[in-house]
Amino acid sequence: MTSPNSAAPRVVLGVSAGIAAYKVCELLRRLTESGHDVTVVPTEDALRFVGEPTWAALSGHPVSTSVWDGVAGVPHVRLGQAADLVFVAPATADLLARAAQGLADDLLTTTLLTARCPVVFAPAMHTEMWEHPATRANVATLRARGAVVIEPASGRLTGKDTGPGRLPDPAELFDVARHVLARGAAGRDLAGRHVVVSAGGTREAIDPVRFIGNRSSGLQGYALARTAVARGARVTLVAANVALPDPAGADIVAVGSAEDMRKAVLSAAADADAVVMAAAVADFRPAGYRGSKIKKAEGAEPEPIRLAKNPDILAELGETRRPGQVIVGFAAETDDVLANGRAKLARKRSDLLVVNQVGEEMTFGRPDNEAVVLGADGSATEVPRGAKEALAEVVWDLVAARLEPLSPD
Numbered sequence: 001m002t003s004p005n006s007a008a009p010r011v012v013l014g015v016s017a018g019i020a021a022y023k024v025c026e027l028l029r030r031l032t033e034s035g036h037d038v039t040v041v042p043t044e045d046a047l048r049f050v051g052e053p054t055w056a057a058l059s060g061h062p063v064s065t066s067v068w069d070g071v072a073g074v075p076h077v078r079l080g081q082a083a084d085l086v087f088v089a090p091a092t093a094d095l096l097a098r099a100a101q102g103l104a105d106d107l108l109t110t111t112l113l114t115a116r117c118p119v120v121f122a123p124a125m126h127t128e129m130w131e132h133p134a135t136r137a138n139v140a141t142l143r144a145r146g147a148v149v150i151e152p153a154s155g156r157l158t159g160k161d162t163g164p165g166r167l168p169d170p171a172e173l174f175d176v177a178r179h180v181l182a183r184g185a186a187g188r189d190l191a192g193r194h195v196v197v198s199a200g201g202t203r204e205a206i207d208p209v210r211f212i213g214n215r216s217s218g219l220q221g222y223a224l225a226r227t228a229v230a231r232g233a234r235v236t237l238v239a240a241n242v243a244l245p246d247p248a249g250a251d252i253v254a255v256g257s258a259e260d261m262r263k264a265v266l267s268a269a270a271d272a273d274a275v276v277m278a279a280a281v282a283d284f285r286p287a288g289y290r291g292s293k294i295k296k297a298e299g300a301e302p303e304p305i306r307l308a309k310n311p312d313i314l315a316e317l318g319e320t321r322r323p324g325q326v327i328v329g330f331a332a333e334t335d336d337v338l339a340n341g342r343a344k345l346a347r348k349r350s351d352l353l354v355v356n357q358v359g360e361e362m363t364f365g366r367p368d369n370e371a372v373v374l375g376a377d378g379s380a381t382e383v384p385r386g387a388k389e390a391l392a393e394v395v396w397d398l399v400a401a402r403l404e405p406l407s408p409d
Contacts, residue, residue: 008037009181012079012115014088014108015055016095017045019158020124020167024089025050027170028058031177039079041065041108043095065107079107080114085181088112090124090167093135096149100138118180118188120148122173122248127163146188148232150176150249168248172226176248179230179389189400191232193273197224197250198265198313200240202258204285206305207294216280218242220330220369223388224276225250227396236268240279258282258310265313266320274326274399277314278354285310318349324404328352328395338372338380345374352376352398354391373398 011031015021021042031038040055044065055063080086088095088108095108099121104110112119121142129135130152139149153166167173199221203211222244225237229249237250240261246252253268255261258281269275287306294302314329321327329350331341334357341355356371370385373394381398383391 008035009084010082011036011038011177011181012083012086012111013038013040013059014086014091014095014111015040015042015046015050016088016090016092016108017043017048018090018092018124018167019049020090021046021049023167023170025054025058027087027089027173027177028055030170030174032059034174034178036181041079041111043106043108077110077114080111081116083111083115083117084184085117085177086112086115086119087122087173087177088120089122089173091121091149092123093125093129093132093138096121096123096135096138096142099147100141118148118184119146120150120176120180122150122167122176123152123165124167125152125165126157126161127165130165143191143232146191146232148176148180148188148191148230148249150229151234151251153246153248154252169245172245172248175226176230179227183231188232190228190396192406193232193403194234194236194271195228195399196236196238196265196268196272196275197221197228198238198240198261198277198279198281199225200242201280202240202261202282202310203256204258204282204310205289206286207290207292209293212282212284212286213241214280214282218244218279219367220388220391221276221278222247223392224278224395227389227392231396231400236272238264238268238279240281258285258313262311262313262316266316269317269325270322272322272325273403274328275317276328276395276399277317278330280330280332281313282310284308312348314348314350321349326351326399326402328354328399331355333357338374341372341374345376350376351402352395354395 038059039061040059040063052063142149153168154164155166156162200218201214201216203213205211225235225247228235235250238253240255253264255264284307287308317327327350331344333340337357345353353374354371369388369391371383373381383394
C-alpha cells in the first residue's frame, strides 16, 4: 500500500455486498478530503452495487477484489500490515460471519487477518438478519477479539421495511473513523463494556403547547457517546429533546420529561458498566398539567404555576448501583462552582462529577467546553477549554481507570 504522502493516515476501506454501499462513497470522500490515504477493497459482489471505476476515481488508488492481482507485491499481506485503520462499511451478515470464522477467500478477508491496526465494522442488513442469533454470536466474537462493531441505525431499509439494520450516516461514520485513528490501538479500552449516556434537556409540560425547559443542546452527551463507540463500548444514549444526528453505533432512546428519562436510564443501567448523566434534567415540574391551552385573560394576571420536585436520577443511580458500576454526574453551576460541585459529588454518591460554569453565552449550545472533573477519591482533573470531544475523552479515561477487570468468560 504505497502512499504519496507518508504522513497521511493509511486507511483500508472494505466494502461488502449491501445496497448501502452507495452511502460509503460519501464516507470515502470525507476521508480523502481530510487528508487520509484510502485504498478501497470491495468484495466481488460489492461491485454489483458500486463499480470499480467509482472507487478508483474517489480514492486515487487501483481497486481489486482478488488476491491474484499484483501477486509480486503480496497485496493480501501488505495491505493489512501497512494500514493504520481497516474500516468495513457496509459489513453484511455474510462478511461478519466470514470475518468471525477467520476465512481468507478474497482480498478483503485476507486483509482483515493480516491487519494489526484497529478494525471497525459498520453493519448494515435487514433487521431479522441483524437480530439472528448467528449474527449476534459473530458480532460478539469479533468484539471479543478487539474489533469495534458499531450498532446499526434504525430506520428505513430496502423496500418498505424499517427497523434496526440501517447503515449510519456517513458523517457519523467518519467521526468514528477519526476518533479510532486518533487513539490508535490503545483506544479500545472500553471493548466489552456497556455504557449509558444521557444527553439533552428534559421538558416538563405545563399545557399542550407550553413547557418548562433549559438551554441544553445535547452536544456534550453526544460527544461522550461518539467517543465511547470509538473506544469499543456498546452505548445506550438516552436523549431528551435533541436536534442532532444520531451518533453512529449508539442505541438511541428518545425521551421527553425527567420521569421518562428516569425510567429509560434505570432500565438501561441494569446491566451497564458505567452511567454518565450528561443531560440537564429539570429539577422541577408543574404540579398540575392543564389539559387545554392556558388562555390569556384581558386585564387579569396569570395564575401562578405551582412546582413539584422531579426525581433525582443521579442520586437514585448512586443508591441502586450494581457492584463495580461507575457513576458519573454533571454539575452545571453559575457560582461557587467547585464548592457546590464537591457538595453535590458527596450527596449524589457518584464516582466522578464533571463541574463546569454555565451561563447564557457559556457551554450550552457551544462546540467547546471546559471543566474540572472531581473524583470521590479526592482527585480533581482540570480540562482546559477545547472541543467537547476532548472533555469526553478525559471522562472516559477516568471511567476506564475505575472499571473492574472483565471476567475471562
